[in-house]
Amino acid sequence: MKIQRAERTRVGLVQMRCGGSPKENLSKAIAGIREAARRGAEIVCLPELFLTPYFCQSEDYRWFRAAEPVPGPTTTALAAEARRRKIVLVASLFEKRTRGIYHNTAALLDADGRLLGKFRKMHIPDDPLYYEKFYFTPGDLGFRAWPTRRGAIGVLVCWDQWYPEAARLTALLGAELIFYPTAIGWHPAEKGKVGAAQHDAWELIQRSHAVANGCFVAAVNRVGLERPAGGDGIEFWGQSFLADPSGRVLARASASKEEVLVAEVDYAKVEEARTHWPFLRDRRIDAYGGLTQRFLDGVGEAGSLSRRGAR
């Protein structure tokens, strides 16, 4: 099969609230997909785990019942949309792999409805109200990129976005457009003091992946306050965006509203960025071995930092 690689495409980022009913969330997601397609989007991405509230706010065994196989009922429903609208779809799902093994998984459906593959979230957070290590086994499929009918696409999920290693490996696999389905927000009590800085850092790190790798980056977040475990909950900060290979934000959704953001991707910009700022040419692959270490405490003079007992 000959891959049709358009030089330009349009992405649709479905920023949505996710309520208590998976059925209603799926309907809303499909409505968003259809709106995006009507407005010319050829690749559509949904937020992280869009079928449910962000249940990782507590450790509750009941939520495992919300998981499903991938492929499974949701990918089947979405594949019909992908085929009918001739669009590529990125869908983040709670995958039940077998009894006792669950993943935070993104499925990639090509524009003919075929399941191209899946990415299982590699970096799993565990912080107050983001108790993901309880639910998700870390991904074991490695980093991924796929040739789709709308370009070479990679997918990473939320916490992965803080890791330059993840974006780099995805780009080295060929991705020219990286999607980040996301569920990130403010702790309401902290928002006033550190909310702006937290959001800035989040947008910044993802834009930096675009710069470092000369690729497009799209982040798709949910929006609105959710309190599935009571308490103050999380106020998801929306602000889904698309950045070009120079790190410029081409389009950004609001912080408080559901919104289907549609924006153009011109793959010629990848060629241009990588030609004019040829970072990939000069990587010192002979000197990067230490990246597979947790910390280099035993190496060189810096090792003496801890040995000398500073602090």
Added chain:
Amino acid sequence: MKIQRAERTRVGLVQMRCGGSPKENLSKAIAGIREAARRGAEIVCLPELFLTPYFCQSEDYRWFRAAEPVPGPTTTALAAEARRRKIVLVASLFEKRTRGIYHNTAALLDADGRLLGKFRKMHIPDDPLYYEKFYFTPGDLGFRAWPTRRGAIGVLVCWDQWYPEAARLTALLGAELIFYPTAIGWHPAEKGKVGAAQHDAWELIQRSHAVANGCFVAAVNRVGLERPAGGDGIEFWGQSFLADPSGRVLARASASKEEVLVAEVDYAKVEEARTHWPFLRDRRIDAYGGLTQRFLDGVGEAGSLSRRGAR
């Protein structure tokens, strides 16, 4: 020797014009160091290759005569300042290692004047007016970090700043504050069209290293128009800055003036950032092996991108 690790220190970034006389440039640098020290700086960093104009605008054998050994006359002169003012100094020099081997080297002097070590620029650019591959052999000392009397410091140089791998390895070696002596500017003919985007990307990528690694980052650039090879020259864009571990710019110099920027570093912010956003905890070191490859064209489905002849 017991290392004295202050929890707070002040950095001084000497943003300067670099003229045709190495002697005058050194005098100006020392004046900047003294001003920084007077204003409370305990670590001072000079711009990349501050002793000369940015000679890499052309490939001219005569410039090799400007190189010197490290340690050598300039580190000796600066060591006296470091010792007298009790400050740590980062000095970027054109190092002659032997006949035919030259490096773009940063020397690190501790507050007692001792040469703690040196970093040789690892990533060497070669682009119009930045013909560095002609002059500089890529560094072979690897990435470095040192325990100084003013904290754990790493140094990288200019083009290294575009590489998340370099910042990560420097942080894994223990650095809590990374300096980037730099010589970057606009091609005057391009400035109007892409100047703002270029500067944005430059600041962004370095701030992202602060976020990814939970450390401070300081970039020290030269300023002003230089035309050592005639032509339009390069307009160095100044805007030296210090960013905290959340990526926030704490202080930024102007785009057009010489300036000694002094700003505070509170190492407790490193502890705070790495505790609250514990990215280092969750790195997937089992899955990063591909980072030592140039490109992963043969791997997985993405490999089929090129095999299927797209474009």
